[in-house]
Amino acid sequence: MAYETIMVEVEDEVALIRLNRPEALNALNSTLLTELGEALTEADRNDKIRCIVLTGSEKAFAAGADIKEMAEKSYVDVYTEDLFGASIEPMMRLRKPIIAAVSGYALGGGCELAMMCDFIICAENAKFGQPEINLGVVAGIGGTQRLTRFVGKAKAMDMNLTGRFMDAAEAERSGLVSRVVPTPKLIPEALSAARKIAEKSTVATRTVKESVNRAYETTLREGLLFERRAFHALFATEDQKEGMAAFLEKREAQFRDR
Ligand code: CAA
Secondary structure (H helix, E strand, C coil), rough: CCCCCEEEEEEEEEEEEEECHHHHHCCEEEHHHHHHHHHHHHHHHHHCEEEEEEEECCCCEEEEHHHHHHCCHHHHHHHHCCCCCCCCCCHHHHHCEEEEEEECCCEEEHHHHHCCCCCCEEEEECCCHHHHHHCCCCCCCCCHHHHHHHHCEEEEEEEECCCCCCEEHHHHCCCCEEEECCCCHHHHHHHHHHHHHHHCCCCHHHHHHHHHCCCCCHHHHHHHHHHHHHHHHHHHHHHHHHHHHHCCCCCCCCCCCC
């Protein structure tokens, strides 16, 4: 499908979705959010895609929600259209693993979009921030909630109250990103991680997603019970038999998502 504000390439069972509004540092306007939602829904439906990488340009993953589009809206406008609530639904529904590959600015909605992915790999030039405070508002799609869970209260308060940016080293130290790589290596590294995930049983990778996400939604006791039951349930799959047999026979497992 041809899009105006994103580009999608599929290779080796991995979809690479690139935000593409260079004139606005990939600011998230309504067209981009609609197109991204369509691309994610299609990728989740397409059997030939087993993992997704979401990226931007070298200068910006995304510099936030589109300020030009929002500036004149009233409370009634944004409340009535539930601004950003509906547009992030496809990301919330996504069952396939998705990696954010962040280079340059990931600010406001850009940082929040990266945090909605399963994990973030970033380039050495990455800058994360929740600068909405400078616009007289606050983060609207997770900047006070997900960020606090990822980096803790002190840094989340600091970032949201001062609007300062966090560089790649601090982001890795704080647990916001899983890896930092030299800027030119970002896409190869993210694609390689995605291909590794694509080799696994999708029944197991989806279960990992559900189980790790459950850790943010419930108590430790409930989460541990959920995890144990999920572990038990995977013994009903052919992929568990194949994975364990392959280990014992000292060969590569051939998973069939059964
Ligand atoms: N919305 C709309 N346009 C944006 C934008 C945004 N969030 N961020 C950058 N742009 C546009 C600029 O207006 C500029 O366009 P023009 O050339 O037409 O003027 C172009 O992108 C390039 O930007 P700059 O000239 O500002 O580039 P820079 O290198 O000097 O600065 C920057 C880069 C520090 C990222 C700066 O652009 C900036 O501060 N952007 C805004 C960041 C921000 O406040 N994000 C939060 C948005 S609110 C939000 O996201 C709410 C939410 O939680 C959902």
